[in-house]
Amino acid sequence: MLELATIADEVAAGYSRDDWNHWIDQDGDGLDTRQEVLAAESLQTPEISENRVRDGQWASFYDGRQTSSASDFDVDHVVPLNEAHQSGGWAWDALTRQLYANDLTFPDHLIAVSASSNRSKGARDPAEWLPSNPEALCTYLAWWTAIKVRWELSMDPAEHQTISRYADNQCAGTRIDLAAADAGTVQITVAAQTPPTDAQTPSDGSDCHPAYDPCLPIVDDLNCSDVKELGQAPVTIINIGQDPYRLDGNRDGVACT
Known part of the structure; x- marks a missing residue:
């Protein structure tokens, strides 16, 4: 999949978080995208009241921290909105940005993680930040690569070089299934x-x-x-x-x- 990625310099100017409309209630069930992710990723049936997920059980993929309170966790865009902007999203219309910001069709586009790990990561790419949990590393890089290709977003040279280095060494056993490709979108499994x-x-x-x-x-x-x-x-x-x-x-x- 790395061979499918476009390598290009980033366009840093012009990003505004307000241009990426989130969180929205896509299916009209009263839960916005953040609440949908929290409900789906709770390790036990969560408590939901007034259209908000209150209590459940979550484990942060990035650092292994656990909580029973939804307010302790952030819902993270694996490829951050600012990174998406710099990698080609700057040219998207408002609807495409909204679809990206609320994408629930690929289950690892958005994940619930500890607030501290999300703040640590910020808008940085894998050349600048990697999860502290070593068991998450290869899967995280596979997710990142799949999302970039799926949304036709470019990688800058340092980003591509970093992921390629891991793909050739520590993560050589990680595979992304490209069999189901349709109109530029890719369904993946990581194993x-x-x-x-x-x-x-x-x-x-x-x-x-x-x-x-x-x-x-x-x-x-x-x-x-x-x-x-x-x-x-x-x-x-x-x-x-x-x-x-x-x-x-x-x-x-x-x-x-």
């Missing part, structure tokens, strides 16, 4: 480059996700409720830190307990 074992292969011969034991189906997204309905909980994370469905909130290697 360790680990061949499925016999225990991970379903008896019917269907595809099986190599990141988990027992076998989980390869789908766009999966949560612990789905896993329990399949009768496969608890689930072992084969390589801690490679958890594309984000089932292991406390990063202990055992998910959906």
Whole structure:
């Protein structure tokens, strides 16, 4: 996917956060985009009142911090709005900027993280900032790359060089599936480059996700409720830190307990 990215200098002038309309209630259910992300990423059924998520259980992907209060966490644009502006969003119309700022169609475009990690990151790209949680590094870089290509945003030379260096070394086992590409958009899964074992292969011969034991189906997204309905909980994370469905909130290697 890095080979699909355009390398270009950034356009820093002209950014205004007010030009990127968020958070909006896209489906009219009373929850705006921030609340939708908090509700979806809570590790237990959250308390919702007056169209706000109040209490639940969250684990910050960037630094591993946990909380039961939604107000402690920010909802982060993995590729920040200012970075999107500098990388090509400066030329977008208002509707495209709104769609980007509230994108829930790719589940890792927006994530709930600790306020301190979000403030630390700011608008910096991977050449300037990386998550302190080492188990998050490769997945974060895969998300970043996928979002940049998906939205046809460029990378500056230092940004591209940094991601490429990790892709060739520490993150060489991370893969992005490009099979489902349509009109410039890409659906992705991120997984360790680990061949499925016999225990991970379903008896019917269907595809099986190599990141988990027992076998989980390869789908766009999966949560612990789905896993329990399949009768496969608890689930072992084969390589801690490679958890594309984000089932292991406390990063202990055992998910959906």
